[in-house]
Amino acid sequence: MTTTTLPPAPAGALPYDDSEMPLALVQAKTRRFVLRVIWTSSAFLVIAGILGLLLRLRQGEVITLGDNFWYAIMTAHGLGAFVAWAGFFLMGITFWVLMKVGFPLRSFVLPEVMYWSMVLGVVGIVLTTLLAGFAGSWVFLYPLPFFSAGQWSDTVTGVFAFSVLLAGVSILAYCAAVLHTTISPALKATKDTLGQRIALAFGFGLLFPSRFKTTRGKEPYPVLPFAVNAVDMFLATLPFALLLVFEIIQSTGRGFSINVLLAGNLLWAFGHPVVYLLLFPAAATYYYLIPRYAGRELVAGKAVAVAWLIALTMNLFVWAHHLYMNYPDGQNVQQSLGTIMQPTTYALVLPSALSLYSIAATIWRSNFQWNVASKFLVAGIVSWLVAGLQGVINATAAFQETLHNTLWIVGHFHNMAFLNMGLLIFGAMYAFLPELMGKPWWNERLGSWHLWGTIIGAYGWVTCQMIQGLEGAPRRWAVLPDQYLTLTHVSLGFLALLVAAQLVFAYNLWTTLRKSPFDDPSAVQVRGGTQA
Amino acid sequence: MMTSLGRGIATGYLIFVALGLIIAFGVLWSTKAGRRDKGQGVDIERAERAEPWWGVFVVVLLAILLGLTIWRAPWFSEDDSPKDVQVKVTGMQFGFLVQPTTVRVGQHVEFNVASKDVNHAMGLYNPEGQMIMNVEAVPGYTTSRSYLFTEPGSYTIRCLEFCGYQHHKMIYPAFQVTA
Numbered sequence: 001m002t003t004t005t006l007p008p009a010p011a012g013a014l015p016y017d018d019s020e021m022p023l024a025l026v027q028a029k030t031r032r033f034v035l036r037v038i039w040t041s042s043a044f045l046v047i048a049g050i051l052g053l054l055l056r057l058r059q060g061e062v063i064t065l066g067d068n069f070w071y072a073i074m075t076a077h078g079l080g081a082f083v084a085w086a087g088f089f090l091m092g093i094t095f096w097v098l099m100k101v102g103f104p105l106r107s108f109v110l111p112e113v114m115y116w117s118m119v120l121g122v123v124g125i126v127l128t129t130l131l132a133g134f135a136g137s138w139v140f141l142y143p144l145p146f147f148s149a150g151q152w153s154d155t156v157t158g159v160f161a162f163s164v165l166l167a168g169v170s171i172l173a174y175c176a177a178v179l180h181t182t183i184s185p186a187l188k189a190t191k192d193t194l195g196q197r198i199a200l201a202f203g204f205g206l207l208f209p210s211r212f213k214t215t216r217g218k219e220p221y222p223v224l225p226f227a228v229n230a231v232d233m234f235l236a237t238l239p240f241a242l243l244l245v246f247e248i249i250q251s252t253g254r255g256f257s258i259n260v261l262l263a264g265n266l267l268w269a270f271g272h273p274v275v276y277l278l279l280f281p282a283a284a285t286y287y288y289l290i291p292r293y294a295g296r297e298l299v300a301g302k303a304v305a306v307a308w309l310i311a312l313t314m315n316l317f318v319w320a321h322h323l324y325m326n327y328p329d330g331q332n333v334q335q336s337l338g339t340i341m342q343p344t345t346y347a348l349v350l351p352s353a354l355s356l357y358s359i360a361a362t363i364w365r366s367n368f369q370w371n372v373a374s375k376f377l378v379a380g381i382v383s384w385l386v387a388g389l390q391g392v393i394n395a396t397a398a399f400q401e402t403l404h405n406t407l408w409i410v411g412h413f414h415n416m417a418f419l420n421m422g423l424l425i426f427g428a429m430y431a432f433l434p435e436l437m438g439k440p441w442w443n444e445r446l447g448s449w450h451l452w453g454t455i456i457g458a459y460g461w462v463t464c465q466m467i468q469g470l471e472g473a474p475r476r477w478a479v480l481p482d483q484y485l486t487l488t489h490v491s492l493g494f495l496a497l498l499v500a501a502q503l504v505f506a507y508n509l510w511t512t513l514r515k516s517p518f519d520d521p522s523a524v525q526v527r528g529g530t531q532a
Numbered sequence: 533m534m535t536s537l538g539r540g541i542a543t544g545y546l547i548f549v550a551l552g553l554i555i556a557f558g559v560l561w562s563t564k565a566g567r568r569d570k571g572q573g574v575d576i577e578r579a580e581r582a583e584p585w586w587g588v589f590v591v592v593l594l595a596i597l598l599g600l601t602i603w604r605a606p607w608f609s610e611d612d613s614p615k616d617v618q619v620k621v622t623g624m625q626f627g628f629l630v631q632p633t634t635v636r637v638g639q640h641v642e643f644n645v646a647s648k649d650v651n652h653a654m655g656l657y658n659p660e661g662q663m664i665m666n667v668e669a670v671p672g673y674t675t676s677r678s679y680l681f682t683e684p685g686s687y688t689i690r691c692l693e694f695c696g697y698q699h700h701k702m703i704y705p706a707f708q709v710t711a
């Protein structure tokens with residue numbers, strides 16, 4: 001009935017390894033945990049998607065919404081789609097991929113902290129925005145949360161900041177869990193010291209095989225992006241948490257305030273890497289899945305190990321590319337940061353460029369298995385290239401004067417977040433859900449409708465936004481100047497197609513859950529409460 | 533309507549997208565039944581050895597782009613030469629104070645952009661509706677940016693940094709440039 005099952009791992013790939021918990025138990029618990037994250041994050045996508053649609057419908061003057069409500073929706077949509085859907089999904093799927101390359105979870109405490117603090121944080125964000133009217137945008141650029149022009153109180157700001165802090169705690173717990181899982185006995189270091197383990201986890205075994213030996217052969221490539229992301233997000237979330245704590249203190253009315261430029265830097269020292277909280281796990285998942293469909297191991301040598309060391313370091317030193325336009329007179333430090341961070345951002349192109357090369361070489365003339373899952377993945381990879389080119393443009397300060405805070409930026413990050421990571425997420429659902437649920441997809445053909453509706457709908461929509469941006473359409477305007485209305489209407493047509501495609505997907509998923517027969521009896525008990 | 537810089541960006545972007553798509557489709561095409569590797573054709577080790585050279589190639593391309601563009605970063609583009617007029621633009625929730633409100637064609641104008649409350653930005657649109665300038669207004673600081681006006685008419689200033697629930701109404705409709 002279906003061809004979406006994963007082909008067997010290529011020869012040479014490592015089987016599931018032993019661990020501190022009995023194999024079957026870890027497998028079952030991981031399966032349940034990952035499924036829970038998938039269902040929860042998908043529910044967040046439904047909410048965030050509807051909110052996004054409302055935003056665009058208002059811009060197209062199809063519906064009307066109160067001004068502050070529009071911006072409250074925008075705030076909830078940004079955090080919801082980015083963190084609560086894409087970020088959360090990828091955080092969950094991480095543990096499935098890691099297990100499959102021989103790095104099973106060693107404890108479920110941190111993943112549970114990750115799960116519940118994210119859920120609570122998202123609830124807080126939804127309540128403070130949609131009900132209490134917090135509308136500072138998902139970056140809530142300081143000092144805006146405290147200048148609401150009468151639309152929300154400082155207390156609401158405090159609760160909102162606390163909710164975001166909970167999402168931050170979720171990310172910290174995730175990072176700790178990933179490091180605990182990867183810098184682990186599973187590396188099978190010949191000399192099992194902490195130093196050897198750390199070096200092996202970050203790819204030194206690939207670079208200097210004689211100094212960093214293991215008994216398990218090459219380190220599986222997916223481990224690299226996961227581990228790199230965990231370190232970077234750990235380091236990046238701390239300054240952001242500090243900013244949130246400052247804001248919570250200020251919200252209690254202690255007559256306390258922060259320097260605006262400093263706040264901007266703290267925000268983006270987190271705000272940049274958080275983008276890679278999506279990209280790096282996505283890269284790791286491609287590294288895992290593409291070789292499965294191509295029937296050979298990832299074509300990657302030392303270059304890829306070097307690329308991830310560049311990513312590890314540079315990711316933390318590019319934040320000022322979000323502040324290129326902040327160059328107040330006499331603030332030489334801020335200006336120099338801009339000058340330095342254009343080249344560091346360019347350097348950060350390398351991990352993407354080399355990954356794309358490796359993936360392309362893996363697919364090249366392979367016996368590639370084309371099915372819905374692998375088509376979604378390939379479409380996501382092409383978007384990685386396309387949106388990556390936009391990224392180079394955005395990294396160029398001289399171009400920012402034309403692009404900053406226009407709809408081009410909004411088009412760009414949807415091209416990256418939705419059409420790269422989003423398509424990967426759908427691909428991963430097609431690929432992994434059969435083994436997670438223990439049953440095949442109900443209907444493969446519906447998957448093709450989903451694929452093409454999503455690609456055409458989403459590319460049509462983001463292209464409209466990018467053109468509007470190049471024509472100077474400002475970002476975050478509830479009502480755009482009239483000159484942009486036509487393209488907004490065109491994009492609404494594409495969005496209708498996009499929504500229809502997601503309905504097809506929802507129907508297919510629903511029917512799979514209800515009607516598709518189990519082909520893996522061990523999954524029956526796993527599915528437990530998800531049965532309709 | 534796009535500015536000439538906007539058109540340049542779009543053109544360069546489309547060229548690279550086209551090249552990228554051609555390569556991508558070539559790779560996908562190579563998995564068709566007739567073209568597949570039957571176990572002798574593809575030299576994986578060679579592909580691995582070539583990967584660093586691809587990296588070098590990308591670095592060279594980016595270095596060229598860096599050399600061409602970094603000098604045009606807005607903070608390098610300002611010179612110290614005396615300007616003909618200073619125009620003070622102060623943002624506040626939700627409007628702009630502009631002084632003076634009229635300049636003449638041919639004048640080299642320095643805008644001093646500031647804010648009274650939150651972050652705003654001065655997006656300057658020419659009579660054709662093209663955005664020709666985009667300067668952040670950071671509370672507590674002044675940012676200076678100059679422009680040589682060559683075209684008379686009525687210019688619009690729009691706020692380009694999200695500043696609250698009336699952000700989209702933060703418009704200064706008529707900054708006059710007289711002939």
Ligand code: HEM
Pocket residue numbers: 045048049052053054055056074075077078079081082086137138139410413414417418422474475476477495
């Ligand atoms: C599902 C994947 C999506 C992701 C990851 C995502 C992410 C984001 C993010 C991070 C923002 C920035 C919010 C802000 O500027 O404060 C945003 C804004 C926006 N999104 Fe999405 N989004 C997604 C889907 C959608 C959909 C399906 C729509 C329309 C139906 C949509 C329409 C919008 C609009 C209109 C804005 C505000 C643009 C503006 O600044 O004027 N998004 N999105």
Ligand SMILES: [Cu+2]
Pocket residue numbers: 271272273275318319321322
């Ligand atoms: Cu960034």
Ligand SMILES: [Cu+2]
Pocket residue numbers: 651652653691692693694695696699700702
């Ligand atoms: Cu504004």
